[in-house]
Amino acid sequence: MNNFRPALYLLAAALVSGCATLNKSECREADWQTIGLEDGAKGHPLTYIGKHRKACAEYGVTPDLDQYRLGHTAGLTQFCTPANGFKQGRSGRSYNDVCPTELEGRFLAGYDSGRELHDLKAEIDRMLREARTADAEKTALEQNLQNVETMLVSGVMSASDRQALLDEFKRMQKRQATLEVYITDLELGAARMQGEYDLLDSSHGYY
Secondary structure, eight states: OTTHHHHHHHHHHHHHHHHOSSOHHHHHTOOHHHHHHHHHHTTOOGGGHHHHHHHHHTTTOOOOHHHHHHHHHHHHHHHSSHHHHHHHHHTTOOOOSOSOHHHHHHHHHHHHHHHHHHHHHHHHHHHHHHHHHHHHHHHHHHHHHHHHHHHHHHOOOOHHHHHHHHHHHHHHHHHHHHHHHHHHHHHHHHHHHHHHHHHHHHHOOOO
């Protein structure tokens, strides 16, 4: 038990340090213009410097905001391109309104095209998942229908029990027919949307 507590402290320290954006040596040797450039190129907002300020405070280092801002502005010119906007949108990443006005329009044109593909793909995947779930239910129903049919043919039961089984058999048949239509609609819908996806994917021009 005595050995557990120090290990717990070490784990907590590791978790805390893992959340910091910069370590001790990075803070003390920081090139804030380069750091700003890298953050801007990743699409981080200018306020991201606050994370660096917090990480470096315990080492007595204060970020150079002017140098960071200079680098960050240059980094945004790498991030705010139509091609990267398309990449960000297609991956489903959110846009944090970081692009300057003169770059934002072209970035968003790419982003919206990519986001349209992302949303289409997500809807196709959802429909196919639902079709698989419905198909699994239909398969289970088919087995249950066989079991009930066997009982109806060979079983010795009261009239009321037989009627109850017949009612259940009809209910399962109705559900089976509903699932068959549902699965067909989902698969046809997914195929139609896949056609839309392929057409859009071949015509966007952002590669």
